[in-house]
Amino acid sequence: MVTGLVKRRAAVAGEMKAAQALLASLAKDLETLDAAIKLVAPDLDIPAIAPKMVRPPDDWSRRGEMSRVVLSIMRVANKPLTSREIAAQMIVQRGLASTPKLLNLMSRRIAGCLRDKRDKGLVRNVETRGGQYLEWEIAR
Incomplete structure (x- = not known):
């Protein structure tokens, strides 16, 4: 039982590390987009731009x-x-x-x-x- 728990903990920790890397990449992309927006429209209130939540429809299927x-x-x-x-x-x-x-x-x-x-x-x-x-x- 302990072996299974250790394996599961290692898997979850790996998923967290990958999620953190993705989050860091997304934050960098967001900063780049903000800088581009400021160049084109310096008066635009960037924090007022609401995030778009993307949720797949209920009828969508996962792979396979x-x-x-x-x-x-x-x-x-x-x-x-x-x-x-x-x-x-x-x-x-x-x-x-x-x-x-x-x-x-x-x-x-x-x-x-x-x-x-x-x-x-x-x-x-x-x-x-x-x-x-x-x-x-x-x-x-």
Whole structure:
């Protein structure tokens, strides 16, 4: 147990050191931008410029998460699915508010993911039942 705690402490300390280096770099960049602004607009009140908070939307996926969820949905399906059907299941799994805009957005993201997986030989298109969407299944 002690070995695991020591390893975790070392990892956290390393992350803190990297974060401090990033913070120092950002502070230097901010000073450079402030100096450039003073050259161009010396009367501008720089401290009055509010920082912009950047937060990814709730429907955003972390690296690899989209692929894992899409493939897991396809594995348990008993029939080929369209990207729209997969998107609908993903929205329910994530507990997001289902709107037509979100469904269309997720369908496009999933279609891109599926095309990438098709190029790698993991999934394939099957003959469609009719309609405008391709149907997908796990390649066997």
